[in-house]
Amino acid sequence: MGSVLLVLFLAYLFGSVPAGVLVARTYGVDLRKVGSGNIGATNVLRALGWGPALVVAFFDVFKGGIAVLVARAFGLSDWMLGGVALMAVLGHNYSVFLRFRGGRGWPRASAPSSSWTPSWPSGPFP
Numbered sequence: 001m002g003s004v005l006l007v008l009f010l011a012y013l014f015g016s017v018p019a020g021v022l023v024a025r026t027y028g029v030d031l032r033k034v035g036s037g038n039i040g041a042t043n044v045l046r047a048l049g050w051g052p053a054l055v056v057a058f059f060d061v062f063k064g065g066i067a068v069l070v071a072r073a074f075g076l077s078d079w080m081l082g083g084v085a086l087m088a089v090l091g092h093n094y095s096v097f098l099r100f101r102g103g104r105g106w107p108r109a110s111a112p113s114s115s116w117t118p119s120w121p122s123g124p125f126p
Contacts, residue, residue: 004080011067011084015091018098019059020044023052039098064088 020039024031027048031039035046041060045053064085071084094100 003074004076007071007074007076007080008083008087011071011087012091013096014063014067015088016095016097017059017063017091018095019056019063021098023056024048027052060092064092 018039020031020041020043023044024047029047031037031043031047035043037043041053041057044056067088068081068085071081076084
């Protein structure tokens, strides 16, 4: 039981990593004060261009999927994988690193579902 809680907590922390804020910081930009103020890839695109925006989009979409794949490697049941996916999405939406504010959840919801059950179509991918 303790290892399951640890994996769920780690999925939340991994989902909480604000990729947009970190990438923008490397360019000396406070993303929350430019453009729409959102920390996502679209605002990174407006503020910094295509390259940084693609990095943020890739990381944001796949951080939930990576959390599920790691949990699967630990042998968690399908129900636990669903919990891991949910924790990654909640971490993204309510990031501990941003005082429980964060981004939107659809990219994180799409990648974990495809990692959890690869035969299902996911998000914008048919």
